[in-house]
Amino acid sequence: MKRIDFLDGFRGIAILLVILYHGYYIWFDHLPFGKKYADVLLFKYGNLGVQLFFLISGFVILMSLEKTNNYFKFLKNRWIRLFPSMFIVSFIIFFTASFFHERPLGIPPLKSLVPGLVFINSSILEAFTRIDFPILETSFWTIYLEVKFYIVFGLLFYVFGKYKAVLFNFLIYILALVLTFISAQYQIKLNPILGGLIDTFIQFGWFSAGAVMYLYFVEKNKKYLYYFVIMAVMSMLSVYDKATLGMVVYMVVLASLFGLTFLLPNLQKIIASKFLVFIGFISYPLYLIHENMLISLIIKINKNFPFIPDIALPIIATLFLVLISYIIAKVIEPPIQKFLKKRLNFK
Structure with missing residues (x-):
């Protein structure tokens, strides 16, 4: 599948925002500079780069589905895309944890590898097995959520076709939003599995918004631009209980930037800059590996x-992680993917 450069650029923007959030803001109890940068909006709401990732995924997954002739082949394709980096990064994190002992989540036990390798949340595994599975990396939650989206949206696509799949996927989000509001309003305690599913589906609006931009990209029908605006705005309601003005403005800017890029060729060229495309290319392993290792590196650099x-501390630490991620994405991951495709009888 031919890569679209400005989508890689958006991946680059998304991962950089998340790194800024983790490197300057959320782990202030561990960071040597504490809350010094807590009021910088770029850092404070950088976690919304995750929603940008979801918009990109909605676009890319619908494009992938249209180029795949059956559901199980689609799921195998996605597994081959996700598993090698997850496998590599998980073991790098595990075996280097004693060196990066300053990591906020501490030294992980062996069983903390399980959720990532099977792409299932610790909470769901624990609910079914009654075994405690400590979290290896908090960032992994988005990957588990993406996998659920692949399963649900892929099934909808092959059963109902692309247009109804996008609509039904968005209606799943609306249902999750309504249930979230009712449970909060009436203080209803949900069981862990149902609560976990609702926490997943509450993000599905962003995927649908990304998917309608793919429909616009292919068909050039302006109605999809209106659908995108409606879906993006309604998706922002997923944070109704904790939204601040700064957060809303941040989401509006990111969603607008994503949508406008499809309309403005000059903006596409900016987003498709070599730097952003490069960061986008390594964004998956970089996302997986960055959080705890980043904080540990910041502490080590500051100490020495x-x-x-x-x-400058997070920037220097990130450069090291970029190097590791590039080696994974460029050198280690491709032969593993090639081997898996061959073993699974891919053409």
Whole structure:
């Protein structure tokens, strides 16, 4: 499948926003500079880069489905795309944890590898097995959510066709939103499995918004632009209980940037810059590996080189992670994917 450069650029933007959030804001109890940058909006709401990832996935997955002739082949394709980096990164994290011992989540036990390798949340595994599965990386939650989206949306696509699949996927989000509101309003305690599913489906609106932009990209029908605006705005309601003005503005800017890029060729060229495309190319392993290792590296660099300005610490640490991620994406991952395709009888 031919890559669309500006989508890789958006992946680059998304992962950089998430890294800014983790490197400067959320782990302030561990960071040597504490809350020094807590009021910088770019850092404070950088976690919304995840929603940008979801928009991209909605676009890419619908495109992938149209180029795949059956459901199980689609799922195998997605597994081959996700598993190698998850496998590599999980073991890198596990075997280097004693060196990066400053990591916020501490030294992980062996069984913490299981959720990532099977792409199922710890909470769901624990509900079914009654075994405790500690979290290896908190960032993995989005990958588990993506997998659920692949399963649900893929099934909808092959049963109902692409247009109804997008609509039904969005209606699943609306249902999750309504159930979330009712449970909060009436203080209804949900069982872990149902609660986990609702927490997943509450993000499906973003995927649908990304999917309608794919329909616009292919068909050039302006009605999809209106659908995108409606779906993106309604998807913002998923954070109704914790939204601030800054958060809303941040989401509006990201969604608008995503939508406008399909209309403005000059903006496409900017988003498709070599730097952003490069970061987008390595974004998956970088996303998987960055969080705890980033914080540990920041602490180590600060301890050994105290003269380095605070603002530069996450940047220097990220450069190391970029190098590791590039090696994974360029050198290690492709032969594993090729081997898996051959073993699974792919053409």
